[in-house]
Amino acid sequence: MSTDTASVASFGAVGLTCPTPVSIHDRIVLGHGSGGKLSAQLFRERILPHFQNEVLQRQEDGAVVALGGAQIVLSTDTFVVQPLEFPGGDIGSLAVHGTVNDIAMMGARAAHLTVGFVIEEGLPTVVLDRIVSSMAAAARAVNVTIVAGDTKVVERGKGDGLFINTTGIGLLDPAFTPSAHRAAVGDVILLSGAIGRHGMAIMAAREAIGFDTTITSDTAALWPLVELLRCATDSNVHVLRDPTRGGVASALNEIAAMSRTGMLLDEPSLPIPGDVMAACEMLGLDPMYVANEGVLVALVPPEYAALALTALRTHPLGVDAASIGRVVAEHPGLVVMKTHVGGTRIVDLLPGDQLPRIC
Amino acid sequence: MSTDTASVASFGAVGLTCPTPVSIHDRIVLGHGSGGKLSAQLFRERILPHFQNEVLQRQEDGAVVALGGAQIVLSTDTFVVQPLEFPGGDIGSLAVHGTVNDIAMMGARAAHLTVGFVIEEGLPTVVLDRIVSSMAAAARAVNVTIVAGDTKVVERGKGDGLFINTTGIGLLDPAFTPSAHRAAVGDVILLSGAIGRHGMAIMAAREAIGFDTTITSDTAALWPLVELLRCATDSNVHVLRDPTRGGVASALNEIAAMSRTGMLLDEPSLPIPGDVMAACEMLGLDPMYVANEGVLVALVPPEYAALALTALRTHPLGVDAASIGRVVAEHPGLVVMKTHVGGTRIVDLLPGDQLPRIC
Numbered sequence: 001m002s003t004d005t006a007s008v009a010s011f012g013a014v015g016l017t018c019p020t021p022v023s024i025h026d027r028i029v030l031g032h033g034s035g036g037k038l039s040a041q042l043f044r045e046r047i048l049p050h051f052q053n054e055v056l057q058r059q060e061d062g063a064v065v066a067l068g069g070a071q072i073v074l075s076t077d078t079f080v081v082q083p084l085e086f087p088g089g090d091i092g093s094l095a096v097h098g099t100v101n102d103i104a105m106m107g108a109r110a111a112h113l114t115v116g117f118v119i120e121e122g123l124p125t126v127v128l129d130r131i132v133s134s135m136a137a138a139a140r141a142v143n144v145t146i147v148a149g150d151t152k153v154v155e156r157g158k159g160d161g162l163f164i165n166t167t168g169i170g171l172l173d174p175a176f177t178p179s180a181h182r183a184a185v186g187d188v189i190l191l192s193g194a195i196g197r198h199g200m201a202i203m204a205a206r207e208a209i210g211f212d213t214t215i216t217s218d219t220a221a222l223w224p225l226v227e228l229l230r231c232a233t234d235s236n237v238h239v240l241r242d243p244t245r246g247g248v249a250s251a252l253n254e255i256a257a258m259s260r261t262g263m264l265l266d267e268p269s270l271p272i273p274g275d276v277m278a279a280c281e282m283l284g285l286d287p288m289y290v291a292n293e294g295v296l297v298a299l300v301p302p303e304y305a306a307l308a309l310t311a312l313r314t315h316p317l318g319v320d321a322a323s324i325g326r327v328v329a330e331h332p333g334l335v336v337m338k339t340h341v342g343g344t345r346i347v348d349l350l351p352g353d354q355l356p357r358i359c
Numbered sequence: 360m361s362t363d364t365a366s367v368a369s370f371g372a373v374g375l376t377c378p379t380p381v382s383i384h385d386r387i388v389l390g391h392g393s394g395g396k397l398s399a400q401l402f403r404e405r406i407l408p409h410f411q412n413e414v415l416q417r418q419e420d421g422a423v424v425a426l427g428g429a430q431i432v433l434s435t436d437t438f439v440v441q442p443l444e445f446p447g448g449d450i451g452s453l454a455v456h457g458t459v460n461d462i463a464m465m466g467a468r469a470a471h472l473t474v475g476f477v478i479e480e481g482l483p484t485v486v487l488d489r490i491v492s493s494m495a496a497a498a499r500a501v502n503v504t505i506v507a508g509d510t511k512v513v514e515r516g517k518g519d520g521l522f523i524n525t526t527g528i529g530l531l532d533p534a535f536t537p538s539a540h541r542a543a544v545g546d547v548i549l550l551s552g553a554i555g556r557h558g559m560a561i562m563a564a565r566e567a568i569g570f571d572t573t574i575t576s577d578t579a580a581l582w583p584l585v586e587l588l589r590c591a592t593d594s595n596v597h598v599l600r601d602p603t604r605g606g607v608a609s610a611l612n613e614i615a616a617m618s619r620t621g622m623l624l625d626e627p628s629l630p631i632p633g634d635v636m637a638a639c640e641m642l643g644l645d646p647m648y649v650a651n652e653g654v655l656v657a658l659v660p661p662e663y664a665a666l667a668l669t670a671l672r673t674h675p676l677g678v679d680a681a682s683i684g685r686v687v688a689e690h691p692g693l694v695v696m697k698t699h700v701g702g703t704r705i706v707d708l709l710p711g712d713q714l715p716r717i718c
Contacts, residue, residue: 028482033512042510046487050495051474055506063506065471068530070427076473076526080511112424114435115410116524118477123387128405136409147414147422151401152439152522153392154716160517165475165509167435167526171427357513 031352035245035291038352059258060180061102061241064172071172075102078116078165082357084131086205088197088216089293091164092135097219097293098244098359099166100142104223105240105296107178107230108170113139114148115166120159131162142221144168176230178240178298183259187238187327188305190298192225192312193218194320195248196276199290202358204279215275220294220317228318229298232311239299242292244359246350249288251297252335253349263335265325265347289350291358299327390711394604394650397711418617419539420461420600423531430531434461437475437524441716443490445564447556447575448652450523451494456578456652457603457718458525459501463582464599464655466537466589467529472498473507474525479518490521501580503527535589537599537657542618546597546686547664549657551584551671552577553679554607555635558649561717563638574634579653579676587677588657591670598658601651603718605709608647610656611694612708622694624684624706648709650717658686 031038048056055063062075079095089097096113103110115135119128139146201217222242229237239259243251248270252263272287280287294317300308305323312318325337335347390397407415414422421434438454448456455472462469474494478487498505560576581601588596598618602610607629611622631646639646653676659667664682671677684696694706 026484028478028480028484028487028512030480030512030514032478033510039510043508046484047491047508047510050491051498051505051508053504053506055504056508063471063473065504065506065528067431067470067528068427068429070429072426072431072528074471074473074507074528076475076507076524077509078475078477078511078524080477080513111426112422112433114422114433114526116435116437116475116526118437118439118522119387119391121387121389125385125387125405128387132406132409139410145412145414145424146410147412147424148433148435149402149406149410149415150436150524151392151398151406152437152716153387153389154439154519154522155389157516158519160513163477163511163513163522165435165437165524165526167473167475167524169424169426169431169433169528357511 030356033356034352035250036350036352061105064106071174073103073106073108073170073172075099076165076167077102078163079359080163080357081202081359082160083205084127084161086217087201089219090131090134091162092131093138094219094293094359095164095166096135096138097221099168100144101222101242103168103170104226105242106172107176107226107240108172109223110142110144110168110170112145112147113166113168115146115164116150118152118154118159118163120154120161121156123161142223176235178237180239180241180255180258182238183255183261183299183327184238185261185327185329186302187299188302188323189263189325189327190300190305190308190312190321191248191271191295191324192298192318192321193295194271194273195292195295196272196280196287196290198293199355199358200276200279203355213275213279215279218292218294222294222296224315225296225312225318228311228315229308232307233300233304236304237298237300241297243295243297244291244293247289247291248297249335249347250349256335257333260332262328262331263325264328265335265337267337267339269322269324271320271322285354288347289354291355293359389715392715393711394609395709395711420464423465430533432462432465432467432529432531434458435524435526436461437522438718439522439716440561440718441519442564443486443520445576446560448578449490449493450521451490452497453578453652453718454523454525455494455497456580458527459503460581460601462527462529463585464601465531466535466585466599467531468582469501469503469527469529471504471506472525472527474505474523475509477511477513477518477522479513479520480515482520501582535594537596539598539600539614539617541597542614542620542658542686543597544620544686544688545661546658547661547682548622548684548686549659549664549667549671549680550607550630550654550683551657551677551680552654553630553632554651554654555631555639555646555649557652558714558717559635559638562714572634572638574638577651577653581653581655583674584655584671584677587670587674588667591666592659592663595663596657596659600656602654602656603650603652606648606650607656608694608706609708615694616692619691621687621690622684623687624694624696626696626698628681628683630679630681647706649714652718
C-alpha cells in the first residue's frame with residue numbers, strides 16, 4: 001500500500017515550503033476493497049452521503065423495493081478475483097453464486113440475473129468460453145436465468161483479464177424477512193459449514209504463495225440451505241449472512257453493529273478444516289477473517305436451534321454445520337470469543353485486508 | 360489492434376514447422392467492445408449459446424421478465440469511458456443516463472438502480488467524490504433511487520481509475536412496448552437531436568488528439584422525450600433505440616436486422632452540428648458511427664410522424680429533432696442512404712470501432 005503521497009504546502013512570498021503528509025484517505029488504497037473497516041468507512045463517508053435513501057442505509061446484502069405491487073429484492077456484486085480459475089471454481093461460477101447468495105440472505109430465491117463483462121484486450125477466447133460456460137452451468141443449477149448482459153473491452157494493462165458484474169432480482173415473501181437488524185438476545189449463532197476454504201484456495205492458487213494444498217473453494221449456491229432453515233424453524237430465522245470478504249468475523253461484527261447486540265462465540269466449536277488451519281498458521285492468517293463463498297451464518301431463536309442444525313446437516317453443503325455461539329445483552333456491538341484456553345478476546349473488524357481480490 | 364499472435368504448428372518427427380496465423384478470434388481485441396460487427400459476433404458466438412433463453416435472444420436494450428405479477432424491465436451496462444471527466448459530463452452521470460435510457464427505450468421509466476464500482480488503487484478520493492456526487496445528481500434529476508451498491512479495489516495497473524456498472528429496473532406498461540422487432544414498412548424514422556456530440560467530445564478530451572473544440576457530450580436522460588412521444592402518438596411508437604456505441608448507423612442496422620425490414624435514409628436531413636462535422640472530417644470519421652448519449656431513434660407510423668416531431672421539439676433535448684428517413688420493403692436488413700449528391704450508399708455495420716471506450 002504505497003499510495004501515500006506527500007504534498008507541499010507553500011507559504012507565499014517567503015517561499016517557505018513544508019512537506020505535509022497526506023492521509024491515505026486522499027487516495028483509494030487496496031484496503032478500501034477489503035470488506036473491513038476501510039471498506040465500511042469508504043461506503044459510509046464517500047458513497048452513502050451522496051445516495052442517501054432509506055433502502056441503501058439499511059446496508060443489507062440486498063435492497064428491497066416495491067414495484068408493480070411486488071416486493072422485489074435486488075442485489076449487485078462485481079467480481080475481480082485473481083486467478084480467474086482456481087481449485088473448486090472460477091470467476092464465472094463465483095459471480096453467479098455470489099449474487100444468488102446475497103439475495104438468498106434476504107430470504108428470497110434469485111429469479112433472474114444480469115451480467116456485465118469488462119474484458120482486457122488479449123484475453124484468450126478459450127478462457128472466456130470456459131468461464132461463460134461455467135456461469136451458465138451455475139445459473140442452470142439454481143434455476144436462475146441470465147436475461148441481460150453487456151460486454152466492454154479495455155486495452156491491455158487497463159484491466160486484469162476479466163471482471164464480471166452480476167445483478168440479480170428475486171421476489172420477497174413478506175412472511176420471511178431475515179435481516180442483519182433482527183438479531184435478538186438469546187439467538188443461537190449457526191454456521192452452515194467449515195470456514196476459510198475459499199480464501200485459502202485462492203491464496204494457494206496464486207503462484208507467488210507457493211504452498212502445496214488440496215484446499216478447494218467452497219463456492220456454492222446457498223438457497224437450498226435457506227429453504228431447509230425456513231422449513232425447520234417455521235420461518236423463524238432472524239438473520240442470514242454469507243461471510244464472504246472479511247470472513248465470519250466481519251459478518252458477525254456487522255450484525256452486532258446493525259442490531260446493537262453482543263455476540264459471544266465459542267472457539268472450540270468453530271468448524272475449521274485441518275488443512276485450512278495449517279495453511280493459515282503457516283501464513284499468519286486468522287481463519288475467522290478468511291472469505292467463504294458457500295457458507296452462511298444463521299441466527300435463530302434458541303428453541304429452533306437444534307432443529308435448524310439438524311436440517312442443515314441433511315444437505316451436502318451443511319454436513320459440517322455447527323452452533324458457534326449466541327447473541328448476548330452484554331457488550332452490544334462487540335463480538336467476543338471464549339478461546340480454547342478459557343480466556344476471552346475481542347474479534348474486531350480488521351482495518352484492511354488479509355487477502356485482496358478474493359471475490 | 361496488435362493482438363494477433365502467430366502459433367507454430369509442428370509436424371512431428373521431420374521437425375517441419377510452419378507459422379500459422381491465428382485468427383483474431385483466438386483472443387479478445389478492442390473491436391469486440393465496439394458495438395459493431397465484432398461485438399455482435401462475440402455475443403452471438405461466445406455468450407448467447409451458453410445462456411440460451413428467450414429473453415436474452417430478443418437482444419433488446421433491456422429484458423422483460425415477469426415477477427410477482429409485474430412485468431419488469433431489467434437492463435445492465437458497465438461504463439469504462441476515458442477520460443473519467445469530459446466536457447458535458449463524467450462517467451458517473453453517464454452511468455446513470457446510460458441505464459436509465461436503455462430502460463426508457465423499452466418504454467419504461469427506470470425506478471431503481473444498483474451500482475458497482477471497480478476502483479484502481481491510487482484514484483484520488485476527490486475524483487471519486489465528484490463522480491459519485493454527479494451520479495447522485497443525475498439520479499435525482501430523473502427520480503431514480505440507487506438502492507444497492509458494491510465497491511471493489513484492484514491494484515495499480517490492473518484497472519483504469521474507475522469502472523462503473525449500473526443495473527436498473529422499471530415497470531413495464533403492457534400498453535406501451537416499443538421494440539426493435541416492431542419496425543414496419545412505412546414507419547418514419549425520427550432522430551430526437553443532433554448526432555455525434557458524445558463521441559467527439561470524448562475524442563477531443565483525450566490529450567493525444569489535440570484539436571481544440573467546444574463540443575460537449577450530449578449525455579442526458581431520455582425518459583422525458585419518451586413520455587412526449589407516447590402522448591403524441593397515442594402509444595403508437597414502434598421502435599425506440601438510443602444510438603450509443605456504434606452510433607446511428609449501428610442502431611439502425613440492428614433494427615433492420617431484427618425486424619427484417621429495409622431502412623432508407625436521406626443524408627441532407629441528418630442533424631449534424633457544424634463543429635462535429637468539422638472534427639469528423641479532420642479525423643476521417645463518419646458521424647453516423649459516432650456515439651450519442653442523449654439522442655434517441657424513434658420509428659413511428661407515418662400518420663403520427665408530424666405530431667411526434669412537433670412533440671419532440673417542445674423539449675430542450677429535442678430542439679434539433681428531425682425526420683431522417685423511412686422503413687421500406689426493399690433490401691430487408693439493409694440500411695441505405697440517399698446521399699447529398701443524389702446517389703445511394705449502403706450504411707453497413709463497421710467491423711470494429713472508430714473510437715474505443717466512449718462509454
